[in-house]
Amino acid sequence: MDSTASSLLLCPPPLLSLNKPNATNVSSSSSSSSSSSSSLVFDSASMRSQSKIPTQFIWPPCDRLQRLDELNEPVIDMREFARGDASVRRRSAALVRSVCTSHGFFQVVNHGIDPSLISAALESMDAFFALPLARKSKARRVPGSMSGYAGAHADRFSSKLPWKETLSFRYGNDGSGRPIVDYFASIPGEDFARMGEVYQKYCEAMHGVSMAIMELLATSLDVERTCFRRFFEGGSSIMRLNYYPPCQEPDLTLGTGPHCDPTALTILYQDQVGGLEVFTNQKWHSIRPRRDALVINIGDTFAALSNGRYKSCLHRAVVNQQSVRRSLAFFLCPKEDKVVRPPEGLLSRGGGDGGCGPRKYPDFTWSELLEFTQKHYRADTTTLQAFIQWLLSSSAS
Ligand SMILES: C=C1C[C@]23C[C@H]1CC[C@H]2[C@]1(C)CCC[C@@](C)(C(=O)O)[C@H]1[C@@H]3C(=O)O
Numbered sequence: 453m454d455s456t457a458s459s460l461l462l463c464p465p466p467l468l469s470l471n472k473p474n475a476t477n478v479s480s481s482s483s484s485s486s487s488s489s490s491s492l493v494f495d496s497a498s499m500r501s502q503s504k505i506p507t508q509f510i511w512p513p514c515d516r517l518q519r520l521d522e523l524n525e526p527v528i529d530m531r532e533f534a535r536g537d538a539s540v541r542r543r544s545a546a547l548v549r550s551v552c553t554s555h556g557f558f559q560v561v562n563h564g565i566d567p568s569l570i571s572a573a574l575e576s577m578d579a580f581f582a583l584p585l586a587r588k589s590k591a592r593r594v595p596g597s598m599s600g601y602a603g604a605h606a607d608r609f610s611s612k613l614p615w616k617e618t619l620s621f622r623y624g625n626d627g628s629g630r631p632i633v634d635y636f637a638s639i640p641g642e643d644f645a646r647m648g649e650v651y652q653k654y655c656e657a658m659h660g661v662s663m664a665i666m667e668l669l670a671t672s673l674d675v676e677r678t679c680f681r682r683f684f685e686g687g688s689s690i691m692r693l694n695y696y697p698p699c700q701e702p703d704l705t706l707g708t709g710p711h712c713d714p715t716a717l718t719i720l721y722q723d724q725v726g727g728l729e730v731f732t733n734q735k736w737h738s739i740r741p742r743r744d745a746l747v748i749n750i751g752d753t754f755a756a757l758s759n760g761r762y763k764s765c766l767h768r769a770v771v772n773q774q775s776v777r778r779s780l781a782f783f784l785c786p787k788e789d790k791v792v793r794p795p796e797g798l799l800s801r802g803g804g805d806g807g808c809g810p811r812k813y814p815d816f817t818w819s820e821l822l823e824f825t826q827k828h829y830r831a832d833t834t835t836l837q838a839f840i841q842w843l844l845s846s847s848a849s
């Protein structure tokens with residue numbers, strides 16, 4: 453997305469006050485959302501009974517709920533791509549190339565995930581978030597790590613708080629053990645064994661879909677079919693359960709603020725409530741939920757891997773006054789020490805086509821970008837640009 457579009461309908465890019473990498477305090481990614489934590493505790497059940505939302509949850513007017521058109525994106529049939537003849541595969545690849553060079557968003561159907569597994573994941577999520585806050589807090593996120601329970605990120609930020617509770621955990625795909633079963637078994641005080649089994653199976657299934665999509669993306673970029681699969685071998689992806697309680701002033705806040713995912717690829721299942729929005733053609737579009745579809749968006753890491761040819765999808769989530777909304781987000785990540793560098797086949801081609809020719813981003817490791825978002829910068833609409841600026845300034849100092 454070009455910067456003029458972002459300046460037109462998005463809040464002006466945040467004034468960066470980045471600290472050098474050896475800084476101990478977190479920087480504020482914008483003047484209005486300092487990263488210091490808030491003393492607030494997000495107990496949505498009690499907050500819900502008040503007529504006004506706390507001011508920490510109020511977002512700038514330009515970020516708020518608007519009446520939107522729907523985004524009618526092509527939906528890719530994964531079974532057709534897997535089994536189709538060359539012309540069918542070329543057609544799917546051409547559709548993906550078109551939307552990914554534009555705004556990095558599409559949906560897939562016939563993905564092969566058992567609907568009962570998705571239902572079990574949603575039911576397990578409902579059971580967890582229905583627990584009293586004191587019991588959810590036994591799984592609270594350890595500062596600096598990605599895993600654990602969080603309420604509005606009030607432990608990390610002091611303004612523009614998202615109206616959501618989250619539970620996040622890691623999925624290592626090196627085939628050893630059952631890391632998610634082990635994670636849920638490690639949470640004190642509760643018997644989360646069934647959740648562990650459900651999300652272990654869910655993440656294994658999502659990893660499989662992500663590898664099929666990596667083949668589709670390689671084909672669309674005309675590079676060797678397995679090159680991206682191999683890039684993600686041994687990675688540790690992130691699973692996040694997003695639970696958005698109903699809000700008494702939904703027009704003043706957001707469930708998840710405008711951002712691009714710093715990760716490589718997001719596979720998201722949203723329930724039937726609706727609230728996901730994508731920014732393209734200089735305006736926000738709502739994404740109508742589809743029970744049979746998975747939402748796919750390109751993240752910053754894959755945008756860099758494609759040498760800027762594919763766009764990192766700018767999106768957000770709004771909340772409503774009537775009902776809970778839930779989404780299951782699987783964030784594909786490479787190994788932490790993996791250097792993010794476009795495949796040779798992409799750079800060696802000449803021509804003005806985006807993604808070929810000179811490097812658009814310096815080499816960096818996934819762990820550098822992840823740590824930047826967890827310790828120095830609140831991920832938002834310009835994370836990748838801010839990260840590169842921070843990386844280059846630290847190498848210059
Ligand atoms: C690497 C990550 C950081 C976030 C979770 C994953 C991918 C998406 C990121 C996030 C959702 C972008 C919006 C801001 C954020 C703080 C949030 O609202 O949760 C981001 C996540 C995070 O830093 O926990």
Ligand SMILES: O=C(O)CCC(=O)C(=O)O
Nearest residue numbers: 694708722728769779781
């Ligand atoms: O809940 C949604 O629809 C979007 C969530 C999201 O973008 C995220 O968790 O990164």
Ligand SMILES: [Fe+2]
Nearest residue numbers: 711712713767
């Ligand atoms: Fe996201």
